Amino acid sequence: MNDTTPLNTAGGAPAAGKIMLVGIGPGHADHMTARARSAIAEADVVVGYVTYIKLVADLLDGKEVVRKGMTEELDRAVSALEAARLGKKVALISSGDAGVYGMAGPTYEVLFQAGWTPEDAVEVEIVPGASALNACAALVGAPLTHDFCAISLSDLLTPWPTIARRLDAVASADFVVALYNPKSGRRTRQIVEAQRLFLRHRRPDTPVAIVKSAYRRRQHIEFTTLDRMSEHDIGMLSTVLIGNSNTVVQHGLMVTPRGYANKYDMAEGGSTRDGEKAGRSLSTGLNGWLESLIADHAAGASVEQLAQAHRLPVDYIAATLAQPPEAAADETAEESEA
Numbered sequence: 239m240n241d242t243t244p245l246n247t248a249g250g251a252p253a254a255g256k257i258m259l260v261g262i263g264p265g266h267a268d269h270m271t272a273r274a275r276s277a278i279a280e281a282d283v284v285v286g287y288v289t290y291i292k293l294v295a296d297l298l299d300g301k302e303v304v305r306k307g308m309t310e311e312l313d314r315a316v317s318a319l320e321a322a323r324l325g326k327k328v329a330l331i332s333s334g335d336a337g338v339y340g341m342a343g344p345t346y347e348v349l350f351q352a353g354w355t356p357e358d359a360v361e362v363e364i365v366p367g368a369s370a371l372n373a374c375a376a377l378v379g380a381p382l383t384h385d386f387c388a389i390s391l392s393d394l395l396t397p398w399p400t401i402a403r404r405l406d407a408v409a410s411a412d413f414v415v416a417l418y419n420p421k422s423g424r425r426t427r428q429i430v431e432a433q434r435l436f437l438r439h440r441r442p443d444t445p446v447a448i449v450k451s452a453y454r455r456r457q458h459i460e461f462t463t464l465d466r467m468s469e470h471d472i473g474m475l476s477t478v479l480i481g482n483s484n485t486v487v488q489h490g491l492m493v494t495p496r497g498y499a500n501k502y503d504m505a506e507g508g509s510t511r512d513g514e515k516a517g518r519s520l521s522t523g524l525n526g527w528l529e530s531l532i533a534d535h536a537a538g539a540s541v542e543q544l545a546q547a548h549r550l551p552v553d554y555i556a557a558t559l560a561q562p563p564e565a566a567a568d569e570t571a572e573e574s575e576a
């Protein structure tokens with residue numbers, strides 16, 4: 239039951255149209271999922287940016303193919319809906335993952351505007367794919383093994399102050415960052431501004447990897463540092479990975495430690511450090527930290543001093559101190575660190 243008019247009931251049995259948002263991965267067929275291939279194979283119509291259509295050329299025999307330019311995303315979503323209303327299966331292809339700076343968002347926006355709901359005769363399926371950050375990380379080592387985030391430097395649809403605020407926030411919070419859409423023919427200054435914002439919080443020698451056309455014919459990888467980053471060749475097909483304060487480059491591999499060294503003595507055959515226990519939170523984990531916070535406060539440190547020492551908001555420290563720590567959890571409770 240829904241209040242949209244089903245357009246596909248002409249001639250009796252309703253044809254079940256479908257929109258499939260297919261992420262085809264970074265570019266090489268080996269890195270496309272089996273479902274992505276079968277979704278494209280099952281489609282009557284395949285819609286996508288010319289470059290991505292080329293990447294799946296072998297799957298397109300006998301299909302209607304709609305090649306669109308970069309800036310026609312909403313058109314693409316509208317034409318997909320029109321075709322699906324006629325009972326066709328439409329595959330909208332995105333590079334990487336369709337939900338990461340891809341067509342999934344604009345498509346749902348167009349569908350909502352057209353009155354579509356999940357109960358509609360037109361079915362929608364999103365087929366996940368490996369995003370550029372997964373592909374680029376795999377090529378350079380293990381840069382994303384700790385907290386990371388993605389920021390797009392494209393100001394085509396996002397105001398610069400929004401982008402700059404996010405860059406500033408993640409730079410100060412020591413995230414590993416994957417910069418999407420770092421630079422284009424017309425957008426050349428954004429990467430310089432990003433570098434400037436990062437250098438306010440991060441060391442100039444912070445490792446940076448620039449990966450161009452991962453798993454494509456012109457794949458190119460460069461390692462550099464934050465202070466040199468903008469001097470390198472960066473373009474529309476590059477993703478820039480900026481390490482956190484612990485990231486290292488060794489033997490040509492960029493690696494961000496998970497934190498094992500906080501708990502185990504890696505040189506001493508992996509024995510547990512004093513005060514630490516395998517499978518339990520660090521001594522500086524929440525409970526251990528609370529105990530030291532309470533002790534420091536009792537010894538005379540003010541809430542403001544504690545907030546400054548831990549670089550946390552004063553009201554957060556005050557609220558935490560106001561709440562007694564939980565009783566120690568069951569000693570047998572074990573948790574995996576892998």
Ligand code: SAH
Pocket residue numbers: 264265332333334335336337338339340368369370371373374417418419420449450451452453454473474475476477478
């Ligand atoms: N949906 C895509 C992202 C589209 S935005 C995904 O999930 O990967 C386009 C940006 O993605 C490019 O500017 C570039 O920063 C990045 N990108 C996409 N494919 C890439 C590849 N093969 N190698 C390096 N970066 C890539």
